[in-house]
Amino acid sequence: MSQRHSTRIRELFEKIQQNTATPEELRLFLELTEKEDQQETLPYQEWEQASPQQLPARLEQRILRKAAPKQPLLRRLLPYAAAAAVLLVAIRLLWPASTPQPATDWMTASTADGEIRTLRLPDSSVVTLNARSSIRYSFSSTGARTVYLQGQAYFDVRQDQHRPFVVHSGELSTQVLGTSFDVRSYPRETPRIAVLTGKVKVADPQGKSIVLAQGEQASYNTDNDHFISATADPALMSNWQQGIINMNNLTLQEVSAVLERWYSIKVVLETPGIGDYILSGTQANTSLNSTLESICFIFQLQYTQDGNTVLIRKK
Template sequence: MPNDPASLDDLFHKVNTHTASASELVLFLRLLEDPEVQERWTRFQEWEQAPEQALPDGLRDRLVLPPAANEPSAAPRKPLYRKILPYAAAAALVLLVRLFLPRAEGPYLLTAVTGDGEIRTVILPDSTTVKLNARSSLRYSENAATGERIVQLEGQGFFIVRDDAVRPFVVQSGLLKTQVLGTSFDVRAYPGVTPMVAVVSGKVKVSDNTGQSILLSKGLRATYDEHADRFSKFAENPASMSAWQQKLIDMQGLSLREVCSILETGYGVTIDLQPGIENFELSGHQANTSLQSTLESICFIFNLRFEQKGKTIYIRQQ
């Protein structure tokens, strides 16, 4: 959690301008329970002086939910609502408060999040299975079993989608949208790493926000150049896709900087590269048994050396 005033103010600004990510919105709600943090935010007059207004029509029922029959009643949370309402969009409020309240029927958004080095399996309401890689988040609708099947992914996830010819399954990830009917595929959408979609079975359609699209069937993967707005398609053995689930790093066509971003995500470290080596291109798969062994293999390929100081790793030429 951020613990300095500048970071807290930055988070407050993002929530207030509706630019916060899913993980930042979750963090925002958690920080609201910290008296020290609330005291820091009292310098914003509208934060403390916001009137105890009625919730918008339909929103109260979504937030103040009755406890399940076998669960104790929860304490009222009106002060928290009073402080949040002037800042968080109603949709974001529904998304996040649902994490802390009992379940009930309704069109709510839920979020699954993974931390450093964590891989988590999520079963969606329509029985679709998603395996999330480290530092990833997945937002999905609680009524996906009967309504729209649209999810939002930040990070990386492997999807095994339940067949439904009437309701396509859609993954929104950054600039890309992947639409399927029933298949298994991998989506990579980490910041600083080339976006990628790979199909293990079935067929998907991937499109960007300019209207370009590409069809992928079993054994095909596509990467996306965000600067040129261009897709590139490659053939690959389906057994090699989603290598991260088998503790392998898929380095095909990635730069050293991109591979280091993957290692930073998986191990919670920062990697500092000597200028001039960040664009070295790698290929194939690397066994990811440990951070040290992976770095040793990469450095051997390019005749580099590395040194670790705390949570920072420095990679330099010999």
């Protein structure tokens, strides 16, 4: 091992111990220490005196099964301070599709409360963002068309057999070749994908997947990693683009979250249990007061508003 490589390895190891190493430095550390002609001179004795960072047994075995055939040094490093480096690199090996990779050509778009925005992507696909939503996307001339979504968006995808279109939304990834579909993935809300035309394949991190065709939609239960599919009227799947609040089969708690995004308010359900009330039908987005009055009339509720806070309770 050259003196330059030996010095660089020690510098990288110190950074790993101090939790200041970048992902690029973590990868470089493994590359330098993996060479057979260098391993005998590595400072194992010094490393073993560092505070151990024992990994959970199941995670350690999963990392080793994936990476050990190419990296025999992994087993010696896992218990020590270099475990952070191994873990991060192994995560990239195990879940490359679900982790956004650094890129210089990422572009972003977002909407504020009450805003709906339509934009054309580099491949001429069209995306419409619902309120309080954002996307990050990167398209190359030869590779996959990749989009990361938080919130809700309607996609009208330009067909390209050689360049799959993939939308990552929370734990789910949706892959299409050419279709139109709606994805909802707001924090703390049930994820949902609805297909207006064509077909999509939706997959979760565990490898479970479901294929949806026109007029089908699926929600995803994050508690038990389970897809629930159903049929729906395609005309209602994305009518939020026309200013329509679709309340069909939504709880009052879920509708309250929609109102918060559309009207930039905070909804407080004061009476226990009313958040579980199931609504149906649609409501034109005319005004906050008319929407609240319609909801309260159905369930014999009442509301008061104090600034940006709306309180709903039983009469």
